[in-house]
Amino acid sequence: MAHPAQLGFQDAASPIMEELLHFHDHALMIIFLISTLVLYIIVVMASTTLTDLYTLDSQEVEIIWTVLPAITLTLIALPSLRILYLMDEINDPHLTIKAMGHQWYWSYEYTDYEDLGFDSYMIPTQELVPGQFRLLDTDHRMVVPTQSPVRLLISAEDVLHSWAVPSLGVKMDAVPGRLNQATFIVARNGVFYGQCSEICGANHSFMPIVVEAVPLEHFENWSSLMLEDA
Structure with a gap:
């Protein structure tokens, strides 16, 4: 941060x-x-x-x-x-996530799990709680396990977007009708913030990205809870 x-x-x-x-x-x-x-x-x-x-x-x-x-x-x-x-290089990724850009929010689909997907909207300023960051925090974070290769498939539904998280060294354009891919390994636990890095319209600055890296056992518990709520 x-x-x-x-x-x-x-x-x-x-x-x-x-x-x-x-x-x-x-x-x-x-x-x-x-x-x-x-x-x-x-x-x-x-x-x-x-x-x-x-x-x-x-x-x-x-x-x-x-x-x-x-x-x-x-x-x-x-x-x-x-x-x-x-x-x-993409060598046997442990997890594949599809990130889809919309005007103006991101949606994520965990392709290794059935029915595990959600939309990620920016939390409005009036709904923030102490400790959350204005224009950066989202209602649903993209949760990934640490020390595991993650493949990210990136596209867009309407206009050009760009999925970028500086701390992870990832910046990939989301192009309608085209599927781009990026790979990364999160080396430590934490919450990492990014934003759409392509001017995609009036609310371009209101579609942040939040990646939460947790140990593998915590990720498995999170995915089980998400599937139960689906």
Whole structure:
């Protein structure tokens, strides 16, 4: 959960998000080094050593400013591709959930269970109780077990939506007539908040996402209670 005056990302709650944070720091350091080098060159440009005709026409300088960017791009591209492939891997998911975007709420269907599904609406401000977050809490949370691979099938019924939870490193567009999928593993217990990240209409800011991660035995108890109430 973000807090006032926070700088940087939310704490990672999944292995993918941890990888994304490491990659962010890696790329930021490369950008810092490039910026420092460019600033140094600008500062010393007034000297004749960098502006005389011999230096500007030097073959060595041509080689340096061709090879260095190539190396820099390689250092950024390799870890980036690795994370992209990790995000696409789906190895024997323990649970599959279908998330459907509507104007303006989400509905969830646990496809491994018969008749386990519900709509998730934002709790109006006047109905909030102490401890709940305005514009973020919902009447029904998407409950998942921790330390278990979860496959999320995402689509929309009307317009474009986007299912995004920053702490889990998941952001996937919900497109009408198309089924996208994402996978994640929640590493720790907790409640993680997200919002629709696609401008989907007048009430776009009123369709939050709440994921509650609990131990497996608690998830089984929750699913049994939900099936009894269905």
